[in-house]
Amino acid sequence: MDLNTITEVVRRPSERPGADWHDGDAWLAGGTWLYSAEQPDLRRLIDLTALPWEPVVPTDDGLEIGATCTIRDLYAFPWPRDWTAAILFRKSCEAFLSSFKVWNAATVGGNICMSLPAGPMITLTVALEARYELWAPDGSVRFVDALDFVTGDHRNVLAPGEILRRVTIPGYALRGRTAHRRFTLTRLGRSTVFLVGTQRRGASDLALTVTAGTTRPVRIAFDSLPDARTLRQSIDALPAGVWFADPNGTPDHRRHLTRHFAEEIRRELTAGDLA
Template identity: 90%
Template sequence: MDLNTITEVVRRPSERPGMDWHEGDAWLAGGTWLYSTEQPDLRRLIDLTALRWEPLVPTDEGLEISATCTIRDLYAFPWPEGWTAGNLFRKSCEAFLSSFKVWNAATVGGNICMSLPAGPMITLTVALEAQYELWAPDGSVRFVDALDFVTGDHRNVLAPGEILRRITIPEHALRKRTAHRRFTLTRLGRSTVFLVGTQRLGASDLLLTVTAGTTRPVRIAFDSLPDVRTLRQSIDAVPADVWFTDPNGTPDHRRHLTRHFAEEIRRELTAGDLA
């Protein structure tokens, strides 16, 4: 789509691109959403891809993912053998409601900052206990847990001019066992619910992440695998106004699916099967 309100595109921003931020600006990475709909309030685009941030950087502490890392690059990353959660990255990429052509442009940071309930990069990073590094226009940096970033449907904690720079996933989370369940009304449709369960190797804990069916990510933690009743009660304790409704499902439908798939995840991790 032509954006007929745009009067300038900054092709070579500074290394701290937020320093000259002003109202009417927008960050441009993949642009797969920016160019898909009218943007009447925008006047200038700042192209972050020109900064050439390294997409994926393994470290002793875990994995750093730049906000401009494409879905294609994330999917193709050669996961170290010990990072048992690697399969979850590929499954999350496959949860996109998009073609491989969009994968070539769409970015991890863009999907997170859109903050839609069905954003699979949100599911992935919350489930793996990630932390987001945010840069403010005044040059300050703050860190936010992935769980706390999205506050509602298309809403998050970003202040005007603030930018998501990188996502850091801790090494201990990359070594966890994982199990996931996802439901869509059609084979390539938008997620109605997307659940991930993780568990430390050799332990019996459970960290259950619920997304797509809720307006913001929900995490339910258990020190040891719960029984059926306890698991269901924990899901039912999610506030009613957190459940999402759209043409893909009502809150009651999504709660029902969450109960069902959470129990499947519990059984899978109890049996010791890897996702």
């Protein structure tokens, strides 16, 4: 779609691109959503893809993902063999309702900052206990847990002019055990629910991440694997307003699917099967 209100595109921003942020600006990374809808309030685009941000960087402490990393690059990265949770990267990339063309342009940071319930990069990073590094226009930096970043449907904690710089995932999460379940109305459709269960290596805990069926990510944590009744009660105790409603499912439908798949995940991790 043509954005006929845009009067300027900053092709080579500074290393701190928010320093001259003003109303009417928008960050441009892949642009796969930005160009898909009218943007009548925008006047200027700041192209982040010109910045030399490394897409995927393994470190001694885990993994860093640059905000401008494309879905294609994330999917193609050769994960170390001992990163048993690496399957979640592929499954989350495959959860995009998109073509290969979108994969080549859409970015990890863009999907997170869109903050839609079905955003699979949100599912991935919340499940793996990631932290987000945020840059403010005044040069300050803050860190936010992935779980706390999205506050509702298309809402997050970003202040005006603030930017997501990178995602950091700890090594212990990458080496943990996982199980996942995803439901869509059609084979290539948008996620109605997307659940991930994680367990630290050598432990018997359970962290259940619930997304797509809720307006914001939800994590239900147990020090040891719960029984079926306890798990169901924990899901039923979630606030009624957290369940999402759209053409892909009602809140009751999504709550039902969450109960069902959560029990499958519990059984899988109890049996010791690696996902």
